[in-house]
Amino acid sequence: MRCLIPADGFYEWRKTAKPKLPFAIAMKDGRPFTFAGYGNDGTIPNLSGEWLRTCTIITGEPNELVDRIHPRMPVILPPATSRRLVRGNGERNLKELLATYPADQMHMWEISPWVNSAGV
Numbered sequence: 001m002r003c004l005i006p007a008d009g010f011y012e013w014r015k016t017a018k019p020k021l022p023f024a025i026a027m028k029d030g031r032p033f034t035f036a037g038y039g040n041d042g043t044i045p046n047l048s049g050e051w052l053r054t055c056t057i058i059t060g061e062p063n064e065l066v067d068r069i070h071p072r073m074p075v076i077l078p079p080a081t082s083r084r085l086v087r088g089n090g091e092r093n094l095k096e097l098l099a100t101y102p103a104d105q106m107h108m109w110e111i112s113p114w115v116n117s118a119g120v
Helices: 079-087 090-098
Strands: 002-007 009-012 023-025 034-039 055-057 108-112
Touching: 002 055, 009 079, 034 079, 079 090
Parallel strands: none
Antiparallel strands: 002 034, 009 023, 023 108, 034 055
């Protein structure tokens, strides 16, 4: 089933050069946003035998900002589009809804590689 995943930012790693460096990406105005997602209906049992609900973030082509560091990015939905995605207006409209988010509304900055360090 289609779902919305709220966020106020995300990380991507520049893989095109060594060392691999993480960047934080968010909206310029700091407002939260939603990723397009796909969730299951709870039909995957976990190790304890209970049903596990999971979801995944849909990715697509990067905008000009993210393209400088990574070949894909999460699909970010404008507020007016979120409801349309969940309601499911047919496959023809789905591709239109999953369009690349405008780079001019976002900003990106380098962060510490410790963000990905389990030993810290």
